[in-house]
Amino acid sequence: MHNRVARTLLTLSAVLALLTVGPTSSAFADTIQTGNRVCSMYVNSVGFGAYCSSGVAYIPSGTNPGPPPTWREKLGGKPFIPCRDFEIPQGIRLPKAPEGKSWALRITITDYELDSYNGGPRAHLERAYVAVDDAERAQCPFPDYMKKFWWRFDDTYPAPALQIMPTYTPRVNVPAYFTLTRESSEVLKSDTRTLDPEEMLSGMYDATHNLTMRGMVVNLNIDPGDNTGTFDCKVGITPVDQPDGYDHSKDPYNQLNTCKHIYQKSSADQPDGMYTVKLTITWEVSYWIGKDAGGWKSIGKANVTAVQRLPVQEVQAIGG
Template identity: 75%
Template sequence: MHNRVARTLLILSAVLALLTAGPVSTASADTIQTGNRVCSMYVNAIGFGAYCSSGQAYVGGGTPPTWRERLDGRPFVPCRDFEIPKGIRLPKAPDGKEWVLRVTITDYTLDSYNGGPRAHLERAYVPVDAQDRAQCPFPDYMQQFWWRFEGTYPPPALQIMPTYTPRVNVPAFFTLTPDSSMLVKSDTKVYTPDEMTSGMFDDKHNLTMRGMVVQMVIDPGDNTGTLTCKVGVTPLADPDGYDQTQDPDHQINTCKHVYKKSSASQPDGMYTVKLTITWEVSYWIGRDAGEWHPIGQANVTAVQRLPVQEVQAIGG
């Protein structure tokens, strides 16, 4: 049982500064197909997202219309240019050009409601000028075949227990708040008729992506080296993962550090704590909770200034 009243908890997110580790690469999963949607996903040090090709969700009865029927005689343009996802660093583009992410639908058939079983997406970073862009136009009627969502990682909110100002020779326990250690993005929001790209024509298909912190490497700033902590999302009923009814030697949380000296001699009287936070991004398909399939991992770095005080005792 936890003593909630006695807790002195301070979330130190205000003094955290996010730093993008670079150069940053993109990890992507194999193209997936769900309902009338074919999706390609990515993860990097800024966040994660998905680019999908689809027709608008079919909400009527009978057989869903094919791509050819949706086109109504207009040409199908299989490619689309997007902005480069945040976190991707590329060399300077050639003069007169700029970088874009070009996503192309390949191996598709128009006589299918979802592009056919072989349809998949190919991604490429390409420098383009006006002439290059003209090779991949995006007329308004093609909007119905594309869909995208993305999310960025929340700022890390580091909690330090049992007191927000660690004491010399007393273990300081580190955790992240639940809100800053998990992010879920889903296409299950309520769409207007013009936005119906959820692909749930049979009410069973959707795409949900999740980013979860799985590891945190901490450099406490006192020249003692780093400590690596496996991280899981703490339950909402126990957000800081510290049991006030137990002493520091009997805590479930093993992410701790003992400072041997105060921070009085440090710049501004505080240690500079460096964090490397590893996010793992996964996805699942379906209306109900299903099996998470990992896509990849990305690191985010942050720094925090942390005062450490000598243990004070009351004399008499």
């Protein structure tokens, strides 16, 4: 697939015992040029990732201030193999492969120019899920000298950590506020602060080209479990001075946070004495390729669904 949005069935492997997920979409960004790399990215209900070609980043030095070597020069007379097979990204559900074959994610570099340092302006990556046998896998060999032309990373979303304020056990007729912890609301991958030299270089050719991907929770849909219907909360990263999204200097009736619910009955008559709260967490994945590149650009969104058991007490006061 190239420069289009593709849809497929996704499933979430258990992060917590009560996590579930339904059908959603898998989105692919347009192929991008980031420094001396050509990259293609994906996002689904398990996580996100990127596949890049053109090799280890080149940073001019005082002894070698010239332009980076071309692909032809990097090859040193060896043949260029434009395709490579990867494992299927976690979260993609495919039918059973034909007898004697297995599924692979085949990525092919097309419209490339060997006499360019990054494959040329028309170079892009095409991706396909293919069922292959040994002979078909041999069509895309991966010798050691081709390793410098490929780079990838991926990451999964953290398990959701739901915070409920002002007490974890809500009280009847008192607003209960819902937020996710900062740690479970954002994933930043390929940050230049990493200690891994290869990741630190990621797509970098100069100080303005560096591929970074970010997953951030942008919406929280909550079914409080008391048959009152669902409600949406526009969310982001909680501020450092209020990491639980709650102003402890004010009472529950005077909070800026609008992500709240008031239970009218206790959970005493519910199974195990607790309401079953269902969360649909919408992650938006974006990429950034340099300080002058126009900021974060969205790739797509994916939903993760979680279930939380919540006791509610019949006490019309805030207590311990």
